[in-house]
Amino acid sequence: MPVKIDRDKCSGCESCLAVCPYESIVMKEGKAFINEFCQMCKTCLEVCPEGAIKEIIETKPSGVAMDNLDDYKGVWIFAEQRDGIVAPVANELLGAGRRLAGRLQVELSAVLFGADAAQAEELIKWGADKVYFCESELFKKFNDEPYSNLLSKLIDTYKPEVVLAGATAIGRSFLPRVAARLRSGLTADCTSLDVEDDSRNLVQTRPAYGGNIMASILCPRTRPQMATVRPKVMKKGEYDPARKGEVIRVDADGIPCRTKVLEAHRETSGHKVNLQEADVIVSGGRGLKSAEGFKLLHELASLINGAVGSSRAAVDEGWIPYSHQVGQTGKTVCPKLYIACGISGAVQHLVGMQSSDTIIAINKNPEAPIFNVASYGLIGDLHEIVPLLIKKIKEHKEK
């Protein structure tokens, strides 16, 4: 519902300005005023000491509301494949999907394009009751148009109430097209999912405003309720080789396509770069002092089976390619272990890694903000600590 400020009651105390996460309240002639950036989050309602902020009941008809919400049943997950192998995030989605399907007392289905039948069977063992499966060549390489066309068509036919996909390069690129075609809501990059019992609404929680606030989003007037889910956040489903399910083959006839994927180049260098799926990340910042410094981190990372990340500062210095950058303008990661070496911890970096399970920070400056998000802090020179750690790990491995 829209929110309005009663200008007669407003005392101009500005308490609402401070809490608005969207900077949508401005002062005009000594009174608070809500501008077009308002997202109707209602945070300001509670803080106004004068009770001047009110919710007004919307009477204008909605242009998107559907009247057949009850026709939609079931939880779907989109299982993305890369080079024919289902990505790990699909099993995490099956874990989350199973929980939601249990709450809603409906079936859990997976959708798989462009892999072989054995991969479809695997999805059943990971928890799917049904797999909608299209083996067509058209889907071997990821291509937005055929992917969105076929998924929209399937959703239109079978009407699931919830559709989840990974918040990966693939999921984040084509799910918005599907949402726009179906005129339903999509919430990006969710880190937690729940169900409201009475309404069956999916409560989709995601970091917003640079990860410093969390927002719970609902999609109450339309179906399906779609969300992309951040990799490595949800627990994988339980693998049961004896589980039985149904594989439903679908064909891709008459899917038009204006884009063509000519070549797919995969990173083949020895260093793991897929930061978003790494369990361990060793990350470096300005404190490394040179490109040479990253050699140390690569060595440490390879010893503990990790990937190498970096702060924006190190990328800007040209010490390491942008594909390694963690943070707001780089990648958002949440590994089990994040080791930050010589990273001071600017907000723009913190928002990309602060949800990691365990954070170890090594920094010379005891005041560095990175220590505020760290599980373990080491004040010291990384050029002393890291080489020593490498040596100790090697000794330990030889034992």
Added chain:
Amino acid sequence: MHIVVCIKQVPDTAEVRINQETGTLIREGVPSIINPYDMHAIEAALWIKEQKGGKVTVLTMGPPQAEAALREAISMGADDGVLLTGREFAGSDTLATSFSLASAIKKLQVDMVICGKQAIDGDTAQVGPEVAEFLNIPHISYVRKINEITDGGIKVERLMDEGFDLVESTLPVLLTVVRELNQPRLPSLKGKMNAKKAEIKKLGGPEIGAPTERLGFSGSPTQVKRIFTPEPRIGRSMIEGTPAEQVEALLKILIERKCV
């Protein structure tokens, strides 16, 4: 070649500090900037215009002060600025935003639409692909290199999670771009003069021919239920001692977590 660049004015998060007591953002005095990814979108459009000729229009939706972002883009070399503004757009989620932008773009004859990969305040990366769908044109996300532009098509490299793809599309097309694509130029003196003089076209719902029930809150399937501050990390411990002692403790943590 007519290229429309969709941009967004956002608070400069590099300037944002966190209040350690409350865990909330301190936004006082934080300047507004053009979303950093959109700077690369503007640069890409200007570069294509230099190669192929044509015109670059920058488009944004926001409060009246978002005009400053359009003027900045013009100072870099864009030809025209269009601002979607009005109460009817209030409360727009990504779908309503995309619908509004697409409605405005439909009024222009365009060969290409370029957007930044995502905005740094919402981080959804949804508006670009959704605009493409509403326009019924193809899109390519995360473009890191433009290899070739012909009369009817384009060939680009898109960044993926584990490498990159070479992708071809017909025109018109919508691209979303990443930082690797280019280095945004600085405004020129002539550009600054143009920006001062430029007339920014301001459009509301009626001007873009969009039914009001598809705009703003009424046109938004998603609603914010609640906003809260994430729980701060508890139980931080500092590992003290000589470097050798620190490393010993660190090794123990790594062994406990089965990293070694």
